[in-house]
Every structure is written in C-alpha cells, then in structure tokens.
Amino acid sequence: MIQFKNVSKKYTNGHEALKHVSLHIRPGEMAFLTGHSGAGKSTLLKLIIAQERVSRGQVIVTGKELDALSRGQIPHLRRSIGVVFQDAQLLTQQTVFENVALPLLVSGFNYYEIGKSVRAALDMVGLLEKEKYLPLSLSGGEQQRVSIARAIVNRPTLILADEPTGNLDPELSAEIMRLFENLNASGTTMLIASHDLSLIASMHHRVLTLKQGMLINNGKD
Amino acid sequence: MAKTKHKQRRPKTKLNVYFACHMRACFASLGRMVRASFANFITILVIAIALTLPLTFYVATKNVSLVTQDWSSASTQITIYLKADLTRIQTQDVLHELRANTNIANVRYISPTRGLNQFAKVLGSSEITHLLRCNPLPGVVILQPILSLRNPAQLQQLANRLQEMSSVDIAQLDMQWLQRLDGIINLANSAVFILALLLGFGVLLIIGNTIRLATRDEHREIAVFKLVGATNAFIRRPFLYIGIWYGFFSGVIAWVLVSVIIDWLQAPVSSLASSYGGRFILQGLSFDAGLSLVLISMFLGLMGAWITVNRSLKAHY
DSSP states (O other): OEEEEEEEEEOTTSOEEEEEEEEEEOTTOEEEEEOOTTSSHHHHHHHHTTSSOOSEEEEEETTEEGGGOOGGGHHHHHHTEEEEOSSOOOOTTSOHHHHHHHHHHHHTOOHHHHHHHHHHHHHHTTOGGGTTSOGGGSOHHHHHHHHHHHHHTTOOSEEEEESTTTTSOHHHHHHHHHHHHHHHHTTOEEEEEOOOHHHHHTTOOEEEEEETTEEEEOSOO | OHHHHHHHTSOSOHHHHHHHHHHHHHHHHHHHHHHTHHHHHHHHHHHHHHHHHHHHHHHHHHHHHHHHHHHHHHHOOEEEEEOTTOOHHHHHHHHHHHHHOTTEEEEEEEOHHHHHHHHHHHHTOSHHHHHSSSOOOOOEEEEEEOGGGOSHHHHHHHHHHHHTSTTEEEEEEOOHHHHHHHHHHHHHHHHHHHHHHHHHHHHHHHHHHHHHHHHHHTHHHHHHHHHTTOOHHHHHHHHHHHHHHHHHHHHHHHHHHHHHHHHHHHHHHHHHHHHTTOOOOOOOOOHHHHHHHHHHHHHHHHHHHHHHHHHHHHTOO
C-alpha cells in the first residue's frame, strides 16, 4: 500500500527532514509512526499525500509512483486517502454535514448519495445528531471526530492520521483509537503518527520509529 | 465489497456532474456575495463608476458626431464664381450643364445685379450702386451636392471637376471648418478609446484585488479543499463566478447610470438646441451597446478573477 525506497527529503531552507528512509506498509495493515517532534513524522505523511515531493528516492502509494504523477493527477490520489490532523482542519463557516460532505462534493457526487454517505460516516463517529452544528460550537474531541468522519466518508483504502489524539484527554484518545481499529478491521490500511507512547504500547500494532529523519525501528522484527 | 459499492455510487454522466458543479458554484458564489453585501456593493459600485466614465464619453462623442453630420448635410455647398466676361447665353449654358450633373442636387444662381443689390442691402445704402460705374461682381452659383456624395474626398473631387470648367473662375468647397471639427471628433474618439482601455484595465485590477483579498481570507479553506482532493478547477470555480457576478452587476449599474445621465442632460440640451431654433434628442445607449457593455464587463470580471485565483492556487501544493 505504501512503499518508501531510500527516500530523502531536504527542504529549500536546507533542513534535511528525512534521510534514506525505506519502509513498506501492506494493504490492511495498521501501523504507528513515532518519534520526537521534528523527527520527520509529518514530512513522511506529507510525502504520501504528495503535499511535498521527495528530494531523492521513490514513494509508491496504492501502486502509483508519486514522483511520476502530474499536478492534475494529485487530486485523484488524495481522494483515495483519508487524512486526519491534530487540528481538525475544518471549514469553520460550514456545518458539520457540509464539512464531512466535502470529499464527496469535490468528486462530483449528487446530493442524494452525499446525504446517505455523510450520515453513515457521522453515525460511525457518533455525531449524527450534530450534523447541523458549526464546528466551533463543538468540543475538541467532537471536532476531531468530524475530521475522522470526513476522512472515511468516501471509504478510502488508506487513512493517514497526524497526531489525531494530540489535544485530547486519555479517555477520548482511547475512543478514537478504537474507532481506528474498527476501520482497520473492515480492511482500511492505517498509518498513525503519534508520540503518545503509552497509548501505542497498549495497542499491539506495528510501530515505526523515526529519529532525526532516520528510520531507526521498522517495527517488523 | 466496499470497492464495488463505491463504484455504484459514482454519478452516471460526466456532463451532468460538470453542469451540477457549475450551477452549485454559480449560486454559492452569489450567496457568498449576498452575505457580505455591503462590502460587495461598494466594490460593484466602484467598478460600475469606472465603467460609466468612458461610457459617458462614448455616448457624448456619438451625439456630437450625430450633430455635425446634420450640420454637414445641411451646409455642405460648393460656391462657383463665374468668369466676369460671360454673356447671358453662356451663363444659361453653364447653369444648364450644372443642373444636368447627376452629382448635384440643387443649383441656385445669383446674377451680378442681384449680388450687387444684396451687397448694397448689407451695407445699408443704395448709393454704392450709383457710385460704381459698372458692376464688378461676377455671377455666383451655389450648388448642393447629392447626399450620397457627402464625404470630404468625394466633395473635393467634385469641386476640382467644376473648377476645370471653362466658364468657371473659382469653385470653392465650404467645408474646411467641418473638416476641422471632424478632426476634433476623431481625436475625442481616440481619447475615449484610450480612456476605455485604461479604465478597463482598472476594472481588471479592482476585481483582481477583491478576489485576492477573498482568497487570502480563505487560504486555510483552500488548503482543506486541496487535502480532500479538490482539483484546481473545482477550487477556482466559485471565485470565477464571483468575478462574473461582479462584472454583471457593475455592467448593469453602469448602463442604468449612463441612461440616467442622458435623461438628466436632455432638458438643458433641448433648451440649448431650441435657442438655435433646432431640436435635438440625445441618443442613449442602444440595447445592443448596453448588452455588449454587460458582456464585456462580465468578461473583465472573469479575467480579473482568473489571474488572481491562479496565482493564489500556485501557492498551495
């Protein structure tokens, strides 16, 4: 599903965020990505959704070599990947329903289909009754769940999460992780960046560790 | 399993989706403008006034050239001074020849005697006829060319031909002042064109700048759209429609403004014209011209929006 072949990423300001990273995450797998802040976790995720381009090496996602993608093909790649960030990145002027509908809207689905899928996704994260609310009137945990609903609404085969529990209390964090495990059980590949080591340890999944841009633990052996 | 379901939910025809996306963007952008109605109203007014300026000049020059056309058709004439030593029969021959000329609509002959009488009348004294031993005035023929001949080059040609006639001393075309006026109007027309060009560019900048501010406010939102896989065309669309709406409303307002100005000027123009014993009705914008104004303004709006949105889209990956 995700394959990095000797990937290095150097930003234009000279900072080398990733150094010779190679990894392989199979379809249906659930993996954690850990490391201190600045270790390169976010950069690694950005490379997968083509928000950044590699300086050296190769990234292959869902069978596509990202460096070979044209600008016009990138949106289509992103539609097959659900993304959850630490800050929920919601549109504050639009309701919960409209936020979750966004990925379907940009793919050109009609209103009837959108309604069904959005309610199914909101039901999964337990926010069905809040569809008409504006994001800012929700709690942090609820906002995060809205962004998860948005990530899963078009049933992507891959979900990336960047510190999805960073702002949440342990109870809510555990709840969101359970949600991720459920999604994984239904076949979705999950890659979750987090530095919450105790939470990760309690979950018994593959853990990849980055340190200063290098992958020091592949989590396989 | 999940994948096949996903396939089934895909919309049937691409064209339908495309159309639906456009309608959605079109009305969503209108809704967005209505929500920030005051700021947008000001912007639209600024654009409308920028459009009204060259438009008013355009209408003014159109009316002036209409007036001078009237003048030139009424007053274009060729004056022929016959040679002094012509006999009465020779004079009749010349007049006959001129009347037979198909380029000439009207021939008026002023004999030397009548000319002298008129001259005396102007001086206010009949003494002059007695003082002069013989009449020094030549016979004068005043010609009006036919209407289809009334452009300067053709008129000059006719005058030259008349000049070559053996019994004609001088053939004089009375239109130099008209040519000068014509030149002034042409100059005004080019000035209007340049003004329109400049202000059109101004409209482009105003719309572009407004859209730039709008996209700056929505920097974050554009990033979110990109994240969920929106194509550039999808993100661009509502902004382009905002530009088109700006153009549309401004064009319509400019049209109304010019019509109001014309209406307002009609009364003083009428009284001025009647003081010269004439009647003149100001010509406003024709429907076609108004329609092209709105279309041009919409096009300017689209261009302004396009240029700015593309710039701001390039900032995101």
